[in-house]
Amino acid sequence: MDKYLDSFEEFLSSERNYSKHTLKAYITDLKEFGLVLKDMGLINSENGDIDFANLDETPIRAFISKLYAKNKKVSISRKIASIRTFFEFLIRRGDMKSNYAKLVPTPKGEKRLPTFLTVDEVIKLVEAPGSDTAYESRDRAILELLYSCGLRVSELVGINLQDLDLKSMSVKVLGKGNKERLVPLGSKASSAITTYLEQRLDLKPKEDYLFVNSRGGRLTTRSIDRIIKKYAVIAGIPKNISPHVLRHTFATHLLGGGADLRAIQEMLGHQSLSTTQRYTHTSVEKLMEIYDKTHPRA
Numbered sequence: 001m002d003k004y005l006d007s008f009e010e011f012l013s014s015e016r017n018y019s020k021h022t023l024k025a026y027i028t029d030l031k032e033f034g035l036v037l038k039d040m041g042l043i044n045s046e047n048g049d050i051d052f053a054n055l056d057e058t059p060i061r062a063f064i065s066k067l068y069a070k071n072k073k074v075s076i077s078r079k080i081a082s083i084r085t086f087f088e089f090l091i092r093r094g095d096m097k098s099n100y101a102k103l104v105p106t107p108k109g110e111k112r113l114p115t116f117l118t119v120d121e122v123i124k125l126v127e128a129p130g131s132d133t134a135y136e137s138r139d140r141a142i143l144e145l146l147y148s149c150g151l152r153v154s155e156l157v158g159i160n161l162q163d164l165d166l167k168s169m170s171v172k173v174l175g176k177g178n179k180e181r182l183v184p185l186g187s188k189a190s191s192a193i194t195t196y197l198e199q200r201l202d203l204k205p206k207e208d209y210l211f212v213n214s215r216g217g218r219l220t221t222r223s224i225d226r227i228i229k230k231y232a233v234i235a236g237i238p239k240n241i242s243p244h245v246l247r248h249t250f251a252t253h254l255l256g257g258g259a260d261l262r263a264i265q266e267m268l269g270h271q272s273l274s275t276t277q278r279y280t281h282t283s284v285e286k287l288m289e290i291y292d293k294t295h296p297r298a
Contacts (some may be wrong), residue, residue: 150250
């Protein structure tokens with residue numbers, strides 16, 4: 001099984017440009033699935049080959065049935081997605097002819113609206129860091145940039161100095177699938193970055209990374225998450241705030257202010273408009289308010 005997973009991991013990394021976190025999740029899922037295949041005699045114990053001639057949806061259903069007792073629906077859905085993607089890879093290699101994982105339905109879960117902050121909460125959060133030290137200025141710039149541009153955390157940590165254009169107030173980021181896009185910078189974010197850049201050399205940066213850690217290296221996504229949670233506590237915001245919550249907040253506030261959905265899609269780097277439409281709950285709430293006030297049968 002391992003030899004298939006090694007090739008699959010390389011495929012996801014080089015051709016699909018999956019993040020390390022996603023790669024780890026997929027491989028973990030498939031190793032669990034591999035144990036089921038082994039128990040059912042579908043993996044040769046000597047050479048690790050999969051018995052493709054006798055492989056169908058049966059082991060997938062057996063695997064999923066065991067998961068329902070201890071796993072949430074969203075976790076089960078991801079594991080099915082992992083197997084589907086793996087089987088597509090095997091079909092591409094010529095090992096399989098049919099993707100039997102597509103015969104196994106994904107559990108239907110409740111669609112939850114994205115968590116977002118109010119404008120007052122955002123102001124409290126981004127103003128929580130001071131500006132006396134390089135670290136404080138860096139953290140303020142990080143918070144302002146996430147909210148101003150709606151960036152994915154992976155896009156934020158990947159920004160280099162040459163990606164910034166403070167004159168035109170824009171930043172170039174590398175999104176999913178290695179697709180570059182230009183995102184406008186707000187005045188507050190631009191000001192916070194300018195202040196940080198004046199102190200950035202105090203952190204002794206080793207390269208041209210925009211945001212650096214105490215050793216001068218590039219900040220990691222985990223570090224960004226810790227920074228946000230730290231200032232959420234300082235600001236007294238009880239919500240579980242993550243970089244993605246700030247991305248949701250960016251989109252929600254734009255939409256609430258009347259921004260065009262297509263424009264928001266471009267700024268977020270969404271390929272599908274349906275993904276962006278998750279943020280239309282704000283508009284729906286406003287419509288319901290108008291309906292309740294004006295409709296004679298409300």
